Amino acid sequence: MAENPTLVPGSEIVTESIEISSDGFDLKVYQAKPTVPGPFPAVIVIHENRGLVSYLRDVANGLASSGYFAVAPDLLSREGGTYSFQDINKEIPEKLQTIQSERHTTDVQTVINYLNARDDIGRIGIIGFCFGGAVVWNLIIEAKDIAAAVPFYGTNPPLAGVPNIHTAVFAVYGDLDERVNAGLPAIKEALESAGIEHHISVYPSSLHGFLNHRNPERYNPASAHEAWSDALAWLDQHLRS
Numbered sequence: 001m002a003e004n005p006t007l008v009p010g011s012e013i014v015t016e017s018i019e020i021s022s023d024g025f026d027l028k029v030y031q032a033k034p035t036v037p038g039p040f041p042a043v044i045v046i047h048e049n050r051g052l053v054s055y056l057r058d059v060a061n062g063l064a065s066s067g068y069f070a071v072a073p074d075l076l077s078r079e080g081g082t083y084s085f086q087d088i089n090k091e092i093p094e095k096l097q098t099i100q101s102e103r104h105t106t107d108v109q110t111v112i113n114y115l116n117a118r119d120d121i122g123r124i125g126i127i128g129f130c131f132g133g134a135v136v137w138n139l140i141i142e143a144k145d146i147a148a149a150v151p152f153y154g155t156n157p158p159l160a161g162v163p164n165i166h167t168a169v170f171a172v173y174g175d176l177d178e179r180v181n182a183g184l185p186a187i188k189e190a191l192e193s194a195g196i197e198h199h200i201s202v203y204p205s206s207l208h209g210f211l212n213h214r215n216p217e218r219y220n221p222a223s224a225h226e227a228w229s230d231a232l233a234w235l236d237q238h239l240r241s
Contacts, residue, residue, distance in 0.1 A: 013064040022110035032064035038120030041239035045072035046132030051082030148238035162190040170234035174206030
C-alpha cells in the first residue's frame with residue numbers, strides 16, 4: 001500500500017512511501033523516481049546506523065533526479081520503523097548491533113524481488129553508507145542480480161565469500177577513517193585475487209560519514225561532491241550501458 005505520491009518541486013521527481021510484504025510483515029520503503037516514463041535503472045539505498053532519516057531520502061531524491069528509480073528500505077521495519085524510536089542517535093545503533101546480518105540481507109532481497117517484478121525497471125544497483133555499506137558488502141556476496149554496488153565506508157564482509165561476488169564494486173573511504181580503513185588492504189587483496197571488477201577510492205581529509213551533508217561535524221563538501229560524482233559515474237557505466 002502506498003501513500004499519496006509527492007512531487008518534489010523543481011526536481012522533476014515523484015516520491016512516495018510504500019510497504020512491501022516480506023516474510024509475514026510489511027517492509028517500509030521510501031521510493032523516488034523521475035516523472036518521465038520508464039524504464040529506469042534502479043538503485044537500492046541502504047541507510048546508516050541511524051535508520052531511514054532525512055539524509056537517506058535526500059540520497060534517494062538525488063538518484064531520482066539523475067534518472068534512477070531509487071528505493072530505500074527501512075531495515076528497522078520489524079521494530080516499527082526508524083521513527084518509532086524516541087532517541088534515534090542512541091537507540092538505533094544499539095538495536096542494530098543485536099540484529100543478525102542475515103535478516104538485513106533477506107529484507108534487501110525482498111526489495112530486489114519487488115524491483116524485478118516491475119515492468120519499468122532495468123538493471124539494479126545498490127549504494128549504502130556506514131552500517132549500510134557493510135550491508136551492501138554482505139548482500140553482493142549472496143545476490144546474483146546486482147550489476148553495480150557502491151559501499152561508502154562499509155566494514156569488510158567475510159573475505160572467504162568475496163569470490164562469490166558477481167557485481168562491479170566501487171568502494172568509497174575517507175582517509176581519516178582509521179577504524180574502517182584498517183580493513184582496506186585485506187578487501188583489496190581479496191577483490192584482486194578473485195578477479196572482481198572493482199575500484200577503491202580514498203578521499204583526502206575526510207572522516208567516516210563525510211558525504212552526510214546533514215552532519216556538519218563530518219561533512220566534507222569537496223570530497224562529498226567528488227565522491228558523489230564518481231559514484232554516479234560508476235552507476236551510469238554499469239547500469240545504463
